Amino acid sequence: MSISVTNLSKHYGAQKAVNNISFKVNKGEIVGFLGPNGAGKSTTMKMITGYLAADAGQITVCGIKADEQNTEAKKKIGYLPEANPLYMDMYVREYLAFIAGVHEIKEAKKRIEEVIVTVGLSPEAHKKIGQLSKGYKQRVGLAAALVHNPEVLILDEPTSGLDPNQIVEIRNVIKALAQEKTILFSSHIMQEVEAICDRVIIINKGNIVADDQLSNLQKLNGTVQQVTVAFKEKIAIELLKGLPGVDKADNIQNAVFHIECKDAEAVKKQLLQLSIEKNLNIISLQSEEKSLENVFRELTNKTA
16 A cells, blocks of 8 residues: 555644544545644644654555655655745746756656646746746646655645636646545545545544545435425425434425435435325425535534
8 A cells, every 4th residue: 555554643742633543545546634623634644744753653655664764755755735835936947956856856857847747837837936826836836746756645735725717727637646646635625525535534633533435424324414395385394394214304495495314315205205195296306415514524523
C-alpha cells in the first residue's frame, strides 16, 4: 500500500490533536480525509509528509518507514498545503525550476513543461505568480507538488477559496491525476468529495469516526433517509405518522410532506397503498439518498 498510518498520535500540551489513529490508503486510491476545524486533519497530513514529527506511532509511505528514512519517504510524496506557499515575484517557470532544483531533477525543463500541461497552466505560464488568479495559483502549487513525479499526493483543501468554475477545473485535474497517483485530500466541500472519492475517512477531535466506501457510509445502520410526497388533496399528517417504517413526518407546505425513515422504498410503497385505500391523488413522490454532508454532521456531532 502507498500510505500506512499506525497508532499515530500528536499532543499539544493536554490537547490530543491526533489520538492513536490508524488507516491505510492503497495504491491508486483517491481518499477524502474529512473533519471539522480543529479535528486533526492538517496535523495528520503534516505528519505523513514529514513536516511535523509525531509523538507516537508509525507512518509508512510506499513501503518506507518515515521515522527511519524521512528524506526517502518525502521523495515519494507531493504535498499541497492549505496555505499554498508561493514566491509571488517569481515567474511560473522560474518557480518550478527552483522546486525542480531542490529535487535534483534531471531534464528539469522537459519535466516542467510536462507538469504545466498536466495541471492546465499553459495559458498563464509566462506570468509572474503574483499576477495569477487564485485558481491558477493553486495550479502552480499542484505543479510544484508534481514536478518530481511522486507516487503519493497529499492535498490539503486544494479548492479552498476558489469560485465554482475554478473548483470544477481543479476537480478535473485531481481526477485526471488519480489515474496514476495515490491521493489523500481534505476538503470542507462535501460535493467535491462525493464527486471525486469512492472512499472517505472522517476524523473528529483527533479520533477516526468513519473509514469506509462512500456508498456504505450513506447506508449506515440508523441513518435517516428522506421521502418527499405531495398530495392533490389535504391530508391529516397523523395518517403519515402512523405508517409502518415512518420515523418522522413534517408538513412543509400545503399538502407536501417530508418523511424520515430507515427504508425509503418500503415507505413509498406504503404511501401508494394509502393513496389507494383513502382515494388520494399523489402528485409527486421521491426519495433522496443520504448526502455525505448529513453523514458527516451525524458522525461529528455524536462526539461533539
